[in-house]
Amino acid sequence: GAGVSQSPRYKVAKRGQDVALRCDPISGHVSLFWYQQALGQGPEFLTYFQNEAQLDKSGLPSDRFFAERPEGSVSTLKIQRTQQEDSAVYLCASSLRLAGSYEQYFGPGTRLTVT
Amino acid sequence: GENVEQHPSTLSVQEGDSAVIKCTYSDSASNYFPWYKQELGKRPQLIIDIRSNVGEKKDQRIAVTLNKTAKHFSLHITETQPEDSAVYFCASKGAGSYQLTFGKGTKLSVIP
Numbered sequence: 371g372a373g374v375s376q377s378p379r380y381k382v383a384k385r386g387q388d389v390a391l392r393c394d395p396i397s398g399h400v401s402l403f404w405y406q407q408a409l410g411q412g413p414e415f416l417t418y419f420q421n422e423a424q425l426d427k428s429g430l431p432s433d434r435f436f437a438e439r440p441e442g443s444v445s446t447l448k449i450q451r452t453q454q455e456d457s458a459v460y461l462c463a464s465s466l467r468l469a470g471s472y473e474q475y476f477g478p479g480t481r482l483t484v485t
Numbered sequence: 486g487e488n489v490e491q492h493p494s495t496l497s498v499q500e501g502d503s504a505v506i507k508c509t510y511s512d513s514a515s516n517y518f519p520w521y522k523q524e525l526g527k528r529p530q531l532i533i534d535i536r537s538n539v540g541e542k543k544d545q546r547i548a549v550t551l552n553k554t555a556k557h558f559s560l561h562i563t564e565t566q567p568e569d570s571a572v573y574f575c576a577s578k579g580a581g582s583y584q585l586t587f588g589k590g591t592k593l594s595v596i597p
Contacts, residue, residue: 374528403584412491412587413529413576426583447551461529472578474585476528 372396374464374477382483383452391447391480395464402445403474404437405461413461416480419445420467487512487579491588497560499596504562506591508575511556517578518551518558524571532573533560564583 375394383389395402401420406415406429415429421442429436434453439445449456459481463474488511498504510518519534527592535542535549535558542549551558562569572592576585 401583410587410590412489412576413585415584415586418583420583429584467583473519473531473534475531476521478528 374462374475376460376462376477376480378480379478380481380483382485385453385484386451388448388450389452389482391449391460391482393445393447393462393464393477395443395445395462396475399464399466399475400442401465401467401474402439402448403417403463403465404445405463407459407461407479409458416447416460449482452482454484457482457484487515487577487582488508489575489586489588490579491575491591493498494596495592496588497594497596498565500565500567502565504560504565504569504595505595506560506573506575506593507557508559508577508588509555509557510529510577510586512577512579513553513556514580515577516580518549519576519578520547520549520560521574521576521587522571523574523590529574562593565593567595568592569597570595 372413375422377392404416417437418426418440434450459479461479462477465474491508516537521529523529548561572591574590
């Protein structure tokens with residue numbers, strides 16, 4: 371079946387602009403995660419949804435970052451008033467999240483460049 | 486919170502040789518340890534994982550070992566091929582959490 375998809379794949383924003391990044395998880399996957407991957411680093415956790423509920427947003431770096439998953443499927447990560455330090459690849463992952471099922475499957479990411 | 490250390494940061498091996506990447510974690514309650522392969526510009530791909538109740542798992546040329554006492558786990562790739570060249574990330578999941586904590590990655594180069 372189709373994997374996790376993300377759009378856009380690349381986004382260039384001028385400092386101060388707002389951006390919205392979209393994630394389409396694998397159909398039927400209950401859990402959805404957003405990670406931020408800086409150049410040459412491992413992914414770092416941002417936020418977690420179980421269905422439409424945002425259960426953990428402890429990784430969001432500032433209140434300029436906001437995520438939602440209103441119908442428990444597609445998710446959007448929004449960054450307001452972008453700063454240069456927001457430049458990174460934003461990865462979405464989904465997981466079935468049945469008991470004992472921990473595998474997370476990643477999308478291709480959105481590369482955000484803030485100029 | 487959980488901390489994952491990964492070594493080495495770069496690794497070059499001759500084709501056909503073995504490669505070993507090592508990770509340590511800090512949370513003794515962590516219970517799930519996946520490994521991801523990420524080629525340049527591509528998504529991280531899950532290649533193998535291990536649960537805390539298992540000491541070793543093998544899948545063809547790749548294997549993972551876990552030492553819970555030492556809080557240490559390793560990825561072993563045998564008979565390396567040029568297509569194994571990529572960045573490999575280890576990760577762990579705490580028992581009471583959902584998210585993964587990743588190491589900084591190992592860039593593996595397999596020289597033909």
